[in-house]
Amino acid sequence: MLPDGVLRGKTALVSGAGSGIGRAVSLRLVELGASVVGVGRRAERLAETASLAGEGFRYQALDIRDRAAAGAFVAGLGGLDLLVNNAGGQFIAPASAISPRGFAAVADLNLTATASMIQAAREGLAERGGRVVNLSLSAPERGIPGLAHSAAARAGIAALTRTLARQWPGIRLFCLAPGTVLTEGVGEELPPEQLARIVAKTPLGRDTSTAEVAEWVAALGTGIADAVSGSLIELDGGSGLVAAASLNESEQA
Ligand SMILES: CCCCCCCCC/C=C/C(=O)SCCNC(=O)CCNC(=O)[C@H](O)C(C)(C)COP(=O)(O)OP(=O)(O)OC[C@H]1O[C@@H](n2cnc3c(N)ncnc32)[C@H](O)[C@@H]1OP(=O)(O)O
Numbered sequence: 001m002l003p004d005g006v007l008r009g010k011t012a013l014v015s016g017a018g019s020g021i022g023r024a025v026s027l028r029l030v031e032l033g034a035s036v037v038g039v040g041r042r043a044e045r046l047a048e049t050a051s052l053a054g055e056g057f058r059y060q061a062l063d064i065r066d067r068a069a070a071g072a073f074v075a076g077l078g079g080l081d082l083l084v085n086n087a088g089g090q091f092i093a094p095a096s097a098i099s100p101r102g103f104a105a106v107a108d109l110n111l112t113a114t115a116s117m118i119q120a121a122r123e124g125l126a127e128r129g130g131r132v133v134n135l136s137l138s139a140p141e142r143g144i145p146g147l148a149h150s151a152a153a154r155a156g157i158a159a160l161t162r163t164l165a166r167q168w169p170g171i172r173l174f175c176l177a178p179g180t181v182l183t184e185g186v187g188e189e190l191p192p193e194q195l196a197r198i199v200a201k202t203p204l205g206r207d208t209s210t211a212e213v214a215e216w217v218a219a220l221g222t223g224i225a226d227a228v229s230g231s232l233i234e235l236d237g238g239s240g241l242v243a244a245a246s247l248n249e250s251e252q253a
């Protein structure tokens, strides 16, 4: 939907670029003219994205939870127009079965390591009037049984997005919150029947495609978003408007 070449001359960093949403975002940004640097833990998945993207995409295998390596890499990129914090995930479990280490691992990936990425990119983004798009999860503040750790972390990201939008006016920050996107990743967490039930309960009765998420991310990197910062945008078919379905068999666990 965006015009050809609208991101020409822009540089973007996309985490989790080797699969699902991150791959779709990377390919679309390149298609629109951006130079994209993709990171993720698995080099072979990033190489697949590179072979689909062609010129305009380069990658580095990196664990964003490894602060020293990630921080040095991000800071070393210099000027940056767009940081897409897409790397994330969790396991589904009753809150009573989440150990302190399990909670900490999910909180680290989805909140504190993501915050460190923003911190490391701050100077490079400020140089260019850059933008940060944080991928989150629809309406964590309503509570999502089965995702206590992840909902807490994602609510934290929403608060961080708003706080930094106030504190760093030279950088625009957004939170993009999908509901259900039928990627391989989500397929590993939930069986197809359960996903179909969750999708059927959303007001629009549909999932969100990776291409739709990618178009929104790209748009937030253009002048369309010049007058916006600190916004939380739900790409969820309206599912955030209704109480989240329980992902556990029993809601009370
Ligand atoms: C309407 C809206 C509806 C919502 C509708 C849509 C719902 C889904 C939407 C979301 C979709 C997606 O996110 S799609 C993305 C899907 N992909 C992913 O999530 C994969 C990402 N996962 C990871 O990167 C990792 O597994 C991560 C969770 C961060 C943990 O990383 P680590 O390497 O540190 O993990 P480990 O060392 O193995 O384990 C750390 C601790 O976690 C515990 N742990 C690990 N798996 C566990 C499990 N299944 N159950 C309990 N505990 C577990 C271990 O036992 C350890 O604790 P101790 O035993 O105490 O030592």
Ligand SMILES: NC(=O)C1=CN([C@@H]2O[C@H](COP(=O)(O)OP(=O)(O)OC[C@H]3O[C@@H](n4cnc5c(N)ncnc54)[C@H](OP(=O)(O)O)[C@@H]3O)[C@@H](O)[C@H]2O)C=CC1
Residues within 6 Å of the ligand: 015, 016, 017, 018, 019, 020, 021, 022, 039, 040, 041, 042, 043, 045, 062, 063, 064, 065, 086, 087, 088, 089, 090, 109, 135, 136, 137, 138, 177, 178, 179, 180, 181, 182, 183, 184, 185, 186
């Ligand atoms: N699909 C859905 O319905 C929804 C997804 N989301 C969120 O959108 C994002 C993308 O999800 P999706 O594409 O579906 O799932 P994927 O599992 O395909 O994507 C997660 C990506 O993050 C990367 N990643 C995970 N941990 C790390 C790490 N420590 N360091 C660097 N990279 C890491 C993974 O690559 P690697 O394993 O190689 O490191 C992978 O490419 C996630 O944050 C997810 O939670 C939110 C709402 C709904």
